[in-house]
Amino acid sequence: MTQHGHELVFASQQERATQYNARASVADFDACVREYTRLADIAKRECAGIYDLHYGQGAAERLDIFPAMHHQQPAPLFVFIHGGYWHSQAKDDAPIMAKAFTNAGIAVCTLEYTLLPEATLAETVREVRSAVSWLYHNAAAYGVDRNRIHVGGSSAGGHLAAMLGAAGWQGQYQLPDDAVKGVLSLSGLYDLRPLCDIYVNEWLQLHPEQAQRLSPLFQLPAQDVPVVLAVGGLETDGFKNQTYSYEAACREKGLNVRRVETPHCNHFDLLCELCDPDSDLSQATFDMVLQRG
Numbered sequence: 001m002t003q004h005g006h007e008l009v010f011a012s013q014q015e016r017a018t019q020y021n022a023r024a025s026v027a028d029f030d031a032c033v034r035e036y037t038r039l040a041d042i043a044k045r046e047c048a049g050i051y052d053l054h055y056g057q058g059a060a061e062r063l064d065i066f067p068a069m070h071h072q073q074p075a076p077l078f079v080f081i082h083g084g085y086w087h088s089q090a091k092d093d094a095p096i097m098a099k100a101f102t103n104a105g106i107a108v109c110t111l112e113y114t115l116l117p118e119a120t121l122a123e124t125v126r127e128v129r130s131a132v133s134w135l136y137h138n139a140a141a142y143g144v145d146r147n148r149i150h151v152g153g154s155s156a157g158g159h160l161a162a163m164l165g166a167a168g169w170q171g172q173y174q175l176p177d178d179a180v181k182g183v184l185s186l187s188g189l190y191d192l193r194p195l196c197d198i199y200v201n202e203w204l205q206l207h208p209e210q211a212q213r214l215s216p217l218f219q220l221p222a223q224d225v226p227v228v229l230a231v232g233g234l235e236t237d238g239f240k241n242q243t244y245s246y247e248a249a250c251r252e253k254g255l256n257v258r259r260v261e262t263p264h265c266n267h268f269d270l271l272c273e274l275c276d277p278d279s280d281l282s283q284a285t286f287d288m289v290l291q292r293g
Contacts, residue, residue, distance in 0.1 A: 016194055019239075026266050029206075032269065033268075040094065049064055061213070063135070065107065065142050066069060078106050078107070080108060081111050081158075086204070095100065095108055096274065116205075121206065128160050128163070153184075155189070161184065182225060182227070185243075187243065189239075217245060225255065231270070232262050232265035
């Protein structure tokens with residue numbers, strides 16, 4: 001299975017399992033997660049936050065909002081979805097970019113969602129889409145401009161962000177077609193079919209046909225939705241090629257795509273680039289959300 005010349009399957013099942021094993025690609029995964037917690041704790045101390053707003057009836061269907069307090073409101077909103085291969089991590093360690101973004105006049109929202117295998121991936125996609133609907137319809141109460149909602153995510157969250165950027169689902173959630181104004185995806189998974197016979201499918205539990213229906217590569221954004229992509233230079237070819245394939249498909253459709261080069265980053269510290277307002281990744285995101293340039 002090759003998309004746009006970028007290998008997604010690899011020579012053997014064992015090699016593929018290695019290529020899509022993000023935790024094994026870093027020397028100390030636990031240290032990476034501890035850094036998320038440390039940075040999130042700093043952000044929550046320094047930013048005003050509204051916590052655990054329920055966007056749905058499920059226990060996990062909650063979100064946090066960090067308003068852009070000292071800027072003109074209503075402010076644009078950046079919705080961030082955490083990673084964890086859809087079966088781990090939580091929104092509590094996700095708002096590491098809150099201070100950099102709110103200082104720039106951008107409100108931040110972090111989403112919780114039901115983890116797999118308690119939920120199916122289709123249910124998780126439905127949850128994050130209903131969260132965007134909730135944010136759109138309740139935006140005014142939180143100083144948010146519902147006409148400037150952008151979404152982003154890392155790893156599995158990058159997949160979910162791209163599914164939010166996809167065209168065609170909005171009407172079922174009482175949203176206009178252009179409710180999502182832009183997408184940032186870091187180290188995302190865009191074609192899930194290569195995951196169907198490796199360890200990830202223990203919780204994904206997908207057949208290839210189901211995986212294709214839940215793959216952003218086959219549900220691209222509308223032509224006027226800008227996309228910002230990044231994948232760490234220290235990541236495996238599996239994750240790099242996923243990004244390159246999605247980028248190529250978006251460009252082929254004529255989308256405005258910007259890929260930020262991050263040669264010094266691995267799968268986990270790539271997200272930490274968003275803590276620095278002067279990083280290339282933050283600047284590209286600000287350009288998209290604030291419509292600069």
